[in-house]
Amino acid sequence: MNEKSAVERAGVCLATGFLAAGESCGIKSSGKKDVAVIVSESPADAAAVFTRNKVVAAPIIVSKRHLQNRRARAVIISSGNANAATGEQGIRVAERMCDQVAASIGCSPKEVLIAQTGLIGIPLDEQLAVDAAAKVSGKVAVGGGMDAAEAIMTTDTRPKLAHASFEHEGITVTVSGMAKGAAMLSPSMATMIALIVSDASVDPAVLQGALDAAVQDSFHMMSVDGCTSTNDTVFFLANGASAAPRISSKGTAAYEQFAQAVRSVCISLAQQMAGDGEGSTKFLTMTVTGARSVSDARRAARAVTQSLLVKCSLAGENAYWGRVLSELGASGAEFNPANVEIRYGEHLVCSAGVACPHDENAVDEYMRGREIVITADLASGPHQATAWGCDLTHGYVDENMAKS
């Protein structure tokens, strides 16, 4: 096993002091792994970002309560049933799952966070869920990171992991994350489930700040279908097990290194989600430059990645820049269309807002690749932003036509 695959197999356990497990517990009718538990050997500072959807799933209601003291020892994540639109019964099930994890590992239920993903509106069997929590909690180990990453997948075709590390006073600090994506993904909020862990020691308010900043540049800039889920959750636990000095405020060199590590992990996970959108065959990186403000740049880049027409063009390997220009114009960003340049890869196809001569064979060849980079220069200011998306294919339609 080479070093890369060893790192990949470690998953979130690459950060010191984290144990994980993922098991099949009967929530998914397919029999695939469906429950993950991640435990910090010592109490960790905790931060989180949740969906902005008015309809929030039971696990979010429970996790918000448990997060009030900003400390956590464990996270349980189940897939196959969202436990959303399930009323008081759903809240009770989520609470009891946390209770069971707490009993198994020996901590307060308030130190256990929960996230769930899957179908909406279907009651989750209480005994099944509690038994699952007991079963998986009993199996956490340093080698369980990949099993945990697999257990949170729904229609994802592959697990999503990312890592970054830096030196802080001679000690290596690691930030490690895992996520699931696939659909109901939109930039209105971190529309997915992700768990980021670090062996850094970080003040919880600083931890939340670093997470919020990273989410803006990563999960908020990624779209598969523009749908905001009832269950979107990003948890971030930092347990200090690296023994590096505590990061207690922003503005220090250590904070900057830490924030950059968090950002790179979140961006990598967001890219992996966009690249594994349901039915997708293309991964789009859309960069807008020359914007009057960062918010204009973000708005414009996201608008292109969310456009059904642009997404269909990508599926058809068609460099139809007119649709890109139209979405920029509809985005609400301020610019003069007569100054816009649009490139597919290195190929300039639109200059001064109109078609310009280009090598059509070379562009056709470029569009046959899996990774498409579109760059639009609005020529209106110094700001830029990048968003990630995918194409729209029969596969997405088929996946979401199907009855569960």
Place this chain on the structure above:
Amino acid sequence: MNEKSAVERAGVCLATGFLAAGESCGIKSSGKKDVAVIVSESPADAAAVFTRNKVVAAPIIVSKRHLQNRRARAVIISSGNANAATGEQGIRVAERMCDQVAASIGCSPKEVLIAQTGLIGIPLDEQLAVDAAAKVSGKVAVGGGMDAAEAIMTTDTRPKLAHASFEHEGITVTVSGMAKGAAMLSPSMATMIALIVSDASVDPAVLQGALDAAVQDSFHMMSVDGCTSTNDTVFFLANGASAAPRISSKGTAAYEQFAQAVRSVCISLAQQMAGDGEGSTKFLTMTVTGARSVSDARRAARAVTQSLLVKCSLAGENAYWGRVLSELGASGAEFNPANVEIRYGEHLVCSAGVACPHDENAVDEYMRGREIVITADLASGPHQATAWGCDLTHGYVDENMAKS
């Protein structure tokens, strides 16, 4: 020929004093009809609504100039080339098309309005366009309404026409409209091309007010794919040829009748557009009741019609109400999820925000129909709104993957 088909064949010429023609002029490579001209025998008061896209097509730039005096004699509409992102050349072509219509029928170029639809970013040949304007202007007749409706189609599978009439001091006043839709359709603006005409005599400010109000309840409440075009245009011409007294202010009984007729024509056209979305097999009517405000009701109803996941569920004939609830929650409307009721047709499937017992066979049977009505009661106030949409199928993807 029965009365209905005679009415349908009349198209916009059902209103007194309007002539029309539609011809094949070589803009579409298919050889189908692609240019329509509609002429009022006497100068008409005119109103319009245009796209909010920052990138506006040449015909919109020209029509805005020509509309400054709020009078019009003719409208020319071409399909197959949007004449968008075509720079100064595009503006010159649109101006010359208006000049040619004016010369042919004997009016000022400022009295000619223009709309165009089709591919973005491709220069439109100037001589071809001017010749087309001359050819079609020479053929306008009372019997040309259906040809005109066909000539403005792009991927529409059928022409879209609507009519309404009322009595004003013993005289029948008619409002008649035609439209094209199919794709790049979203509620952010009347994202389509429509021409409404009436033989009423109406003050132009009142005409604009009646149009603005009708657009809010019709074209703004209709979505095929959430994409806002560069070319969206609704023109409204009223020529007074009915000889009914002039409508000079709001608040009169005649104005209310007129506004209602305009509204019903616009809603019918919007419904026809949603029901003929590219690749669509289902027509969705989404009504939200019990909202705290009209804007909340509109926002919530539109969110459901725009959801890719809801659209795929419709294609799969799957009454997955969890996705409807999630979109209501993500819409920004204020409500308590624990009080929501959702119905498919008459079938209550979600009560108090959770699943409720229902006859699954009857719901399955209902979902096999082409027209699906979903009603969500937010139980938060007295307001309601209805939006229209369609399903998302392979057909939409295929249509928009294709290279032109």
